Amino acid sequence: MKKYAVVLAACASVALSVSIGANPASAAGGTVSGTVKYDGTAPTPKKVEVTKDKEVCGLHPHFEEPAGSTVDITNSDGILHNIHTYSTKNPSFNMAQPKFKKVIKTKVDKPEVIKVTCDAHGWMHGWWVATDTPYFAVTDDKGNYSIAGVPPGSYQVEVWQEKLGTMDQKADVKDGATATTNFTMKPKG
Numbered sequence: 001m002k003k004y005a006v007v008l009a010a011c012a013s014v015a016l017s018v019s020i021g022a023n024p025a026s027a028a029g030g031t032v033s034g035t036v037k038y039d040g041t042a043p044t045p046k047k048v049e050v051t052k053d054k055e056v057c058g059l060h061p062h063f064e065e066p067a068g069s070t071v072d073i074t075n076s077d078g079i080l081h082n083i084h085t086y087s088t089k090n091p092s093f094n095m096a097q098p099k100f101k102k103v104i105k106t107k108v109d110k111p112e113v114i115k116v117t118c119d120a121h122g123w124m125h126g127w128w129v130a131t132d133t134p135y136f137a138v139t140d141d142k143g144n145y146s147i148a149g150v151p152p153g154s155y156q157v158e159v160w161q162e163k164l165g166t167m168d169q170k171a172d173v174k175d176g177a178t179a180t181t182n183f184t185m186k187p188k189g
Ligand SMILES: [Cu+2]
Pocket: 058, 059, 080, 081, 082, 118, 119, 120, 121, 124
């Protein structure tokens, strides 16, 4: 079985998730950590034009779960949203989330990167990344990530960013050691 890790890099603040595929039986294991950088000038984030519900707008799905997990879509701001997922491997759904519906639960069975939008507010969108490995991380605002408890072995570490796509690199993980795996993502095209 191919072992791999996924790193998710989010745009403006470079949040990233790294995951590694393998058998999670071993308790100790090693660590894979590093930094994901962008080789270019980061674009200024576009101003979002808020055309309604100006005071409160937030779509907060918790998505730090691998495939087979249930995703809780929470509505914390008490206004009507409409959650719309664009998936091909998992069933997609399009559902209103009125203020009294605080949580919608949905299961993501297959590994897939799914774009999620709100049809009530055109500027709202996010991503769910369902991996088939329990070893993943999201980068912090400096681009750093760390995945602990990885069973020893040879892994493919993959980084994903919504605009820059994916990159991968090999990492050899040993018990009690840290395999440093850094990425520099290039501007596209
Ligand atoms: Cu909304």
